[in-house]
Amino acid sequence: MSSSPVWQSLIAIMLMVVIAYGSRVLGLLIMSRVPLSPRVRRFVDAMSSSVLIAVITPIIVHGDGGVRLAAIAAGTVAVVLRSPLVSIAMGMLCAAGWRWWVG
Amino acid sequence: MKIKENPTRLDIAGTWRGIRMMLPLAVFTIAFGLAFGVAAVHQGLAGWEAMLMSLFVFAAPSQFAALEMWHSPLPLLALAAVTLAIHTRHMLMSAALYPWLKALPQRQQFAMVILLTDSNWAMALGEYQRGERNLGILLGGGIALWGAWVAGTAIGLAFGGGITEPERFGLDVIMLCFLLMIVVGGNPRAAMALPWLAAAASALMAYWWLPPYLHVMVGAITGGVVAVLLPGRWLRESAS
Numbered sequence: 001m002s003s004s005p006v007w008q009s010l011i012a013i014m015l016m017v018v019i020a021y022g023s024r025v026l027g028l029l030i031m032s033r034v035p036l037s038p039r040v041r042r043f044v045d046a047m048s049s050s051v052l053i054a055v056i057t058p059i060i061v062h063g064d065g066g067v068r069l070a071a072i073a074a075g076t077v078a079v080v081l082r083s084p085l086v087s088i089a090m091g092m093l094c095a096a097g098w099r100w101w102v103g
Numbered sequence: 104m105k106i107k108e109n110p111t112r113l114d115i116a117g118t119w120r121g122i123r124m125m126l127p128l129a130v131f132t133i134a135f136g137l138a139f140g141v142a143a144v145h146q147g148l149a150g151w152e153a154m155l156m157s158l159f160v161f162a163a164p165s166q167f168a169a170l171e172m173w174h175s176p177l178p179l180l181a182l183a184a185v186t187l188a189i190h191t192r193h194m195l196m197s198a199a200l201y202p203w204l205k206a207l208p209q210r211q212q213f214a215m216v217i218l219l220t221d222s223n224w225a226m227a228l229g230e231y232q233r234g235e236r237n238l239g240i241l242l243g244g245g246i247a248l249w250g251a252w253v254a255g256t257a258i259g260l261a262f263g264g265g266i267t268e269p270e271r272f273g274l275d276v277i278m279l280c281f282l283l284m285i286v287v288g289g290n291p292r293a294a295m296a297l298p299w300l301a302a303a304a305s306a307l308m309a310y311w312w313l314p315p316y317l318h319v320m321v322g323a324i325t326g327g328v329v330a331v332l333l334p335g336r337w338l339r340e341s342a343s
Contacts, residue, residue, distance in 0.1 A: 004175035009152050012177045016169060016186050017159045023190035024216040027197030028204065036198055043327040046298045048192035050326020051185060052282045053299050054306035054319045055168050059279050061307060067276055074280035078288030085131055087288060088138065091280030092273035099271060 066098035109236040111206035113215075121223070121243020128222055132251035133258070135163055138277045139170075140259015145269045146170045150260045157256040161249055162220060164285050165189045167278045172316060181316035188323040196224045203231050203238065218245025297333060302326030 004012075030036060036044075060071045074091030077083065136157065143153035148170070156166050165186045172182050197216045204212045215238060223244030230240050269275050286299075306322030313321065 004173075004177050008175070008177050008179075009149070012169075012179055012182055013152065013155050013160065015179065015183045016156065016165060019183060019186045020160050020162050020165060020190050020193070021217065023187070023194045024197045024219050025213050027194035027199075028201055028212055028216065030194070031198045031201035032205065036195070039331055041195060043331045044191045044195055046295065046330030047323045047327030048189055048195075049286050049295065050298060050302035051188040051319060051323035052164060052168070052286045053302040053326065054322020055171060055185070056279055056282050056286075057303040057306050057322070058310040058318060059171075063279075066270075066273070067279065070273065070276040070280060071283060074276075074283050075287050078284040082288055084284050084288060085134055087284045088277060088280045091276050091283075095273035095276040096271060099273075 064098075065102060066095035069098050070095040109234070111203060111236050111238060113207070113211070113238040113242070115239070117237030117239020118243040118246070119239070120237070121227075121240040121245075122247045123243075124226060124240065125223060125244040125247035128226075129247040129251035132222075132248050133255040135281070136252045136255020136257075137259040138255075138281065139163065139166060139252075140256040140261075141263035141266075141269075141274055142167070142170055142259075142277045143256075144260060144263035145266075145274060146173050148173055153256060153260055154253075157253050161218065161252060162190065162193075163252070164282065167281050168319075170278055178316050181319070185316075185319050185323075188320065193219065196221075199228060200224070200231075200241070203227075203236070207238075215241060218242065218249050220245065220248060223248055294333065295330070298326040298330040301329040 056071075060068055063071075070091035073094040074087045077087040077090045081087070139157065140153060143156075144150075156169070160166055168185055168189060169182060172178055172185065197219055200216070200219075204215055207215070219241070223241055226244050227235075227238075227241035263274075266272060266274065302322040302325050305325040306318040309318035309321035
């Protein structure tokens with residue numbers, strides 16, 4: 001694994017910190033001036049979950065059978081049982097199992 | 104509906120109560136932190152990089168998403184854009200808390216949201232709707248979760264390196280399963296099916312045909328736009 005220069009990592013993490021904390025504060029600042037309209041609220045709400053969908057879709061599509069099976073298992077458990085840890089554990093189990101039996 | 108409102112308060116007793124209320128969930132957060140630590144090791148992050156993230160970013164979805172992009176040279180712009188898109192949700196969350204926080208001086212308001220994250224937000228808002236006015240619930244919950252997250256990361260970093268073939272144990276799918284769980288497990292709403300489908304399809308096409316990492320932004324914006332274009336009554340009860 002190639003690791004990036006220290007200064008680059010530091011800048012990246014600092015960026016994340018500023019954005020993560022900034023967005024928490026921004027909500028307060030905006031509300032203290034003008035309430036968010038339902039339309040904006042809906043856009044932001046859908047966008048913040050869609051971004052995660054966008055990250056995982058190519059991983060699933062280009063993954064091996066283990067990855068896909070893990071995705072199906074974890075997604076099903078998350079919807080049905082609503083248990084985050086069981087969901088992740090099932091996903092790992094399925095991926096490991098697939099690679100053990102199928103290769 | 105409460106008849107007469109208590110004034111907003113913030114004290115040690117309330118904070119302790121928040122910490123205690125959050126402890127059961129904090130146990131799970133240790134496991135998530137552990138998963139992050141292990142995933143970070145296998146993604147090639149130095150221990151201090153993962154630790155700094157957990158200490159100061161304190162947001163599992165964006166940290167896991169960042170792992171996915173952590174290749175040298177770091178795509179700083181894409182990383183910032185993705186973090187921003189994920190965290191717009193925190194903006195809505197703190198906005199929902201504003202009626203409760205506005206009694207405090209602004210500096211204290213800003214301090215209260217440092218440890219704001221999904222679980223303690225949900226717990227505090229639930230208590231607020233039942234008449235709770237002590238902000239210690241929010242702060243205490245945040246402290247418990249933060250401690251658990253950092254401790255879990257440290258454990259994961261310590262033991263993650265000892266495993267030589269991560270794929271055999273399914274360690275490489277931790278990040279995927281975590282993000283998937285956040286999306287569909289948090290609040291599955293049938294109305295989101297269309298925006299999510301649009302996000303997935305557009306992200307995939309962008310992944311194939313556009314420069315690296317743009318697919319994340321394309322998917323995010325498509326999902327948001329589709330949600331706005333849908334008839335309003337479909338999404339009436341959105342997270343508020």
